[in-house]
Amino acid sequence: MNYEELEIGKKYQIHGYKHNKKIHRTWDEAVLLEIHDDYLIFGNSKTKVTESDGRIWYTKEPAVLYFFKDNWFNIIGQLKENGIYYYCNIASPYIIEEGTIKYIDYDLDLRVFPDGSFKVLDRGEYKYHKKIMNYSDALDRIIKDELSNLIEMVRKKELAFTPGVIKEYNKIYNKFRK
Numbered sequence: 001m002n003y004e005e006l007e008i009g010k011k012y013q014i015h016g017y018k019h020n021k022k023i024h025r026t027w028d029e030a031v032l033l034e035i036h037d038d039y040l041i042f043g044n045s046k047t048k049v050t051e052s053d054g055r056i057w058y059t060k061e062p063a064v065l066y067f068f069k070d071n072w073f074n075i076i077g078q079l080k081e082n083g084i085y086y087y088c089n090i091a092s093p094y095i096i097e098e099g100t101i102k103y104i105d106y107d108l109d110l111r112v113f114p115d116g117s118f119k120v121l122d123r124g125e126y127k128y129h130k131k132i133m134n135y136s137d138a139l140d141r142i143i144k145d146e147l148s149n150l151i152e153m154v155r156k157k158e159l160a161f162t163p164g165v166i167k168e169y170n171k172i173y174n175k176f177r178k
Contacts, residue, residue: 006096008032009176012042013100014065016091019133024105026050030065031176033169039068039159040094040101043173064169066160067094067101072146073110074103075159077166083114084166088150090126090143106135106143112154112161120147 014027027049030042045062066075074094076087088111092104107126112118130140154161 006032006035006040008035012096014042015100015102016089016105017102019104019106019129019135022052024052027059030101031173033064033172033176038070039066041066041169042101043169043176045173045177062170062173064160064166064173067103069093071149072106072142073150075150075161077160077169079166079170085114086110086112086154086160088112090147090150106139108143108147110147110150110154116154116157118151118154 010032011029012032014030016024016026018024027044027047029047030044032040033043034041042065043062044059044065047059047063048056049059050056062079064077064079066077068074070093072090072092074089074091076089078085078087088109089103090106090108090110092106094101094103096102107122107129109121110118111121126143129135135143153159157163160166
């Protein structure tokens with residue numbers, strides 16, 4: 001599927017893989033809200049998620065998702081009762097195949113709290129997978145640089161981290177749900 005074939009309001013699946021090309025996690029749907037040259041914005045809520053081991057669960061709250069064409073991360077803004085939380089995956093830029101947004105998850109995650117504080121998660125998992133899946137030194141550098149870029153975006157309150165933007169996109173998403 002070409003970038004030009006994307007359709008606002010259409011539902012897409014999301015597939016996250018690991019470096020060894022094995023499926024890690026899938027989301028049943030995300031509605032495309034906006035198309036930019038460098039990224040796509042989606043919305044979803046109470047979406048079915050399937051883990052690689054077959055376990056199934058559903059997201060608990062509405063979310064706005066950013067997938068990037070060139071950056072090695074994606075951003076999920078979660079609208080919880082007590083504020084906006086962000087779960088950011090360090091991951092390859094997305095590709096689109098057969099109506100599915102696909103990326104490779106590189107273990108490290110950044111959790112951002114409503115007050116703007118943040119925490120890097122899963123350093124042990126990253127170290128383990130780097131060794132067993134033979135991440136190259138060049139890939140390791142990209143991942144670390146992109147984590148730094150993502151943290152800088154949080155600090156500057158850019159893009160998804162701009163106050164109010166997640167709520168605005170959630171309003172757009174809700175219009176498509178009706």
